[in-house]
Amino acid sequence: MGLRINTNIAAQYSVFNLNNTNNKLSLSLNRLSTGLRITKAADDAAGMTIADGLKFQSMNLGQAINNGNNAVKLIQIADMALQKSIDIVQTISQKAAQAANATEDPSSREALQAEINKLIEEVNNIANTTSYKDTKLLDGTFTNKIVHIGAYMNQTLSIGAQRTAADSIGWVAQTTSSNHDTYTTSIQDASNSSTEYLQFNTNTNFVELKGGDLTINGIDVANYAAGIDADHQLSAKTMAAAINKVQSETGGVEADATTTVTGSAEITAGTITAGTFKINGVDIGQVNVTAGDADGALVNKINQYSDQTGVVASTDSSGRLVLTAEDGRNIAITADSTAQGILHLSDTETTIHGTTSTIATAMTFYLNGTQISLSANETAASAVTDINNTLASAGIDTTKLYAELYTSGSGHYVKLVANDGRDLNIYVASGQAAASHLDFLGLSSATANHNTRYIANSSNHGTITLTSMDNIEISGDKAAVGGLKTSVVSPNNNLESVDVTSQSGAELAIKIAQSALKDLDSIRSNLGAIQNQIQATVENISVTQININGAESTIRDVNFAQESSNFSKLQILAQSGTYALAQSNAVQQNVLRLLQ
Template sequence: MPQVITTNLASLNAQRNLNASQSSLSTALQRLSSGLRINSARDDAAGLAISQRLTSQINGLNQAVRNANDGISLAQTAEGALQESGNILQRIRQLAIQSANDSNSAADRKALQAEVAQLTSELNRIANTTTFNGKKILDGSFQSQKFQVGADANQTIDVTISDARATALGNYSYDSTNNTAAQGLEVAAAAGATLAANNFKAQAISINGSLGQATISAATLVAGTTARTVATEVNNVTGSTGVTATARTTATISTLTAAGTYSFNLYGQNTTAVQISTTVTSTSDLTALRDAINAQSGLTGITAEGTGASLTLIQAEGFNIALENVIATGGATLNLTGGEGAAVTLGSAVGSDSSTVGGQVTFNSENAFTLSSSVAGAAGGLFGAAAAADAGVTGTLAAVGSVTIATQTGANSAIAVLDAAIQKLTAIRADLGAVQNRFGSTISNLETTSENLEAARSRVRDADFAAETAALTRGQILQQAGTAILAQANALPNGVLALLRS
């Protein structure tokens, strides 16, 4: 090998290896000091891109957890306010029960109504002032609000909180007694009329409620259908509509033209005639007739109320009330009046007169609903003469804000409204509880997903301290050795001087 001094190849080689070991040592030091395997794009370009995508997703999931926790906080705020609203409704109902008792004077009921007015105002105040982060949440404006619970766009949970004001809590209802006389399930128009002539024609009824829509066919609601059957069929589809129905038949016996013996066959839930016969001593005192009817209540399901010149007959299940073969001594007569007020005069010496009174159907729901019939009201449809075929009628809201317990009648009506309001408020609270549980499940899932993505990112991005420590030690040894060897390599040209001296 020639001896040269211009080019020291050994030194150059030692320098190159020393630089390489220095770079490896610097990389090891950087990774150990930062804890990251990837500190710049040149460390691992593909790994950097993957870790950045994972970081975006992890950050999004962590924020989504905070969003869901905000949702829980909002629901808890609303539910806490509704708890006090429920206490107020219970107190108003208690006052209504108290007012319904006849031991109260008019002044007592006025005082009770004054407290109801104050409680109703407080109910409205709570609903109008309960806020979360400046947003009202109980006044009906919190509709379909979206909570972002995912790392990507449109991964949301929709939350709606129903109106909890006194003007929105109550019972939606429609009563078939809204019909005009002789329409729908009402009194037969003339003495001797049969049930089929009671003007209820075969018809389909459509119900559109909060849960959906359902139709009861005309094959089910045939001509002459009783109120009880209508209510039963409506209740059979309650799960699809959210609308329930009750049936009740009322009729009035009045205007007896003379004292004497009255007898007739009475039909309610019974299909076999039950004869009623009694002597009325005074047209202004029908106690004997009332007692005779009530003595057969076990068979007919009909009860009679009243002590004066008129009796109210009640069939609480909605069966028709029919009087058949009415016989009165001396040609006396009586009037049979249906729930609408249409009256039929009955009575003869031979018992040829008869008439039937149909019942009233009341539709109820916590939420708004509409009803329609395939038959116009004037032609025997359920919903009155004013309603054309397939024309809808709407349930009317009896709200807590409009209840009055200043009278016994008002107090009794208020109880039903308050029961519905309490049930509605309970349903709102139940929805909020369900939302909180859903958010809780969402948080658990988000945290699990975030944890797994953190692990995936760690495998891509984080430094392996065992490997990097070994690399550091290796780099340090190579640095020391390289430095020593470079010193020796730099001294090699000195051998040429020995030749010059010789």
């Protein structure tokens, strides 16, 4: 190595290395003083990009956690308000049940209605005032609201609650059938008949409705009518029982039947003698009647037999007689002209009589399920005896379903009678359905040589009230047999319309309250499910945020153990570099010795 004065390469190397060490020492001091490994892009360009992305995600997750917790608080406010509304609805139901009881008079029901009105006002008040800051929660405007609960775009949950005011909850559909007081149907099943709808049931020996004649919400009710009533009657009671039997299948459609008969005028004073006035085949006996039944003797007398007749008597404000069967059974009234004049009620026992006095050939037919056989050349008088004996042998009460001799002019004919509200139900097979046979029974409108199915009832029939929380769809070719109209009935009552001033209104109010409770519980459970979802999401993103923060720290933060070790090394290098520079500068002085 040559000795030079102008250029000191060793000193230049020392300066370069010392500067490099000082730069690194400055960077190390910066890291140790800030706690960050990356303070500018030059420190780690790729790492900075990754760390900034993680910080973006972490900060947004933090806000999402706050959003979720705020949403939970909002839901809790709505939940407590809904609980209060539920408590009120249950109180309304309790008041309605009280009003439905027979012990409550009109004034009591009015007082209960006043209480219910105040409770309904409070339900409305809760719906209209429950809020979070300026946001109303239960007035119907808080729907399809968004909770942003993630770090990125469209990471959201939908939240909302339906209106809970009284005019928006407790919807119940209700329809009441019309009375079908009298029907007489005689059908023959010719090979291609398009009019036949009654069928003969070989298991019960009754003429009955067939499948498809009445359906509720797509469920064939007619198939369930048989067997509900021991006598297979097409009464409001039977049809309501059949509908209730399939309540779960129809979506909760509930049927209630009732039968009411009201006199056409005020009760007239007079005497009803024994045997001249019967209700559903039960003789009411002798009773002295005052005008309008002022002394209550008539009503009391009738009600002595309520257990047998199924009918309760009362009078209305006009002094008219009112007969009610609360289970919807038919009410048949047997009354002579005197009794009809006093009660202003019509005789409604069901009868049919023949038009010929003798039967040429033997025949067999079914009367209300009982097989009856008549001999050739039998007279009407003999046939009456045979029919009654056969019915009695079959355990039939022949004071209510029987045959008697009907006289018209010089002719005597068979007359079939049902005086207890039941149908006259007759089936004659085609092999027995000669014209003379049909005329003998009074089925002259039928066509010979075909299966003849006959059903008639002249008694007072009840009405069926259908109630449901959802639509009621009534269909079927013969829905009118139950007095129902083919239609779709939408919910038409709500909590706002509750009226317990009548017994029937109170019963409906109970159903409305049940529906309102279902609505409120549905809203509340939906909010509860959303709250659980939000809380689960908050827990998940809290863990995610911790992991994201950890990942960012690994990239951005300094490792103090490592950096302090590095700093110590750089300090030593700086000291040694300074010494090296001093020595490299001293080397130049060696040239002077050569010049001495």
